[in-house]
Amino acid sequence: MAVARPTSRRRSVLALLLVTAITLITLDLRENDTGVVASVRNVTSDAVAPVQDGVGSVLSPISDWFEGVVKSGEIKRENEQLKQELAEARNDAASGRAALRENERLNELLNLDFVGDLETVSARVVGTAVGNFDDTVELDRGTDHGVKVGMPVVVGQGLVGRVVTASRLRSTVMLLTDTESGVGVRLERSNTLGVAKGQADRDEMHLVLVNPDVDVAKGEMVVTSGVDGARFPGGIPVAVVKQVGKDPGAIEQKIVLDPVADMGQLEIVNVLLWQPAGG
């Protein structure tokens, strides 16, 4: 009777695992949001949701402290800036303008002017991406609260991203800065269309597919295009132009965007109960 050599048995086990993994990858890529793999992911997400709530409340002060240590340089700079702003605010207060300005600022935060008549669901950010190469956040609202895959997510300043998975109690939002994210946008001044693509550098985007002859100005506002079939309603602020240049020999301009929403400081967001046509 033939006996399998240990090496060939090892290779058979490894080959079996690789075939299984490739089958799973293919299955996951081919199926839609309601397929078997998506359902397993959603069940997992709901199962860990209560643990996540508990862990989050315990860890919050520790992670805040850790962030303070890691980002001490940045915090010092921010502190200096805040001191300067405080000094300016004191001057304003003396002339009675501070209260008025604060009132305007709070109104801006509460007022999602760009949303219009669309219904929204407020959600709390309860987690960030598990992997090193995703730029996502997890919300404490899911399909039980009306959240569905594809819905846009905003804060007072503008667009944050869109829902990419939604279980009963949780949903995951792909941020604008994720490398997979692409938003159809319009430059406010010239009305030119383009696509704002996320970058691996996390806190900026690039504007691509823009007519090379268009004059783009630094500081110009970029809003969602809202063209037919777009993933987002039109007119939502997305970013401002941070830098415009052209690499030698390149046809397209290199346009770097700074998102209007601070992706690193998201706490409460609003999910727009809006889905793209056909979505």
Place this chain on the structure above:
Amino acid sequence: MLRVGALLVSGVLIQALVLPEFRVLGATPDLVLVIVLAIAFREEPEFAAVSGFVGGILIDLFLRTPLGVSAIVYALASYAVAVLHTGILRPTRGLVPLIGFFGGLSVGAAYLVLSSLAGYEGLLTMGTAQVLLVASLLDGAIALVVFPLVGKALGEDRTAVTA
């Protein structure tokens, strides 16, 4: 078997719920990978590959990339470490952070390439390379703690790490 399962599930829960809150330059260590490498350091290649596969599938449930990508790279890395340590390497304490670092680096690179082949854009950039490097350094650092803990949890001394 039960202990390995418990180790993997605990690792996945810590990876998914705790570690994302503690990022250094945008990176977190890959605890599940380091656990499967530590298991591979003490087990036969077949068992190591299966442990890596299961650990990869569990962590894939929390990632955006297709289910199975981490499973492939973890299984291959675990198999390679188990084959190396049974045939070539003598396990020493100095080797542990190197296994963590190079394991993290090669698995991360393979993960990025496979995900890109699966159609995920923008992953092969200088930005991701920087995050990968920091994450690998963190993997090497936590390996110093994780390897002995895994050894104790498995309760065996088949290939004890020597000084």
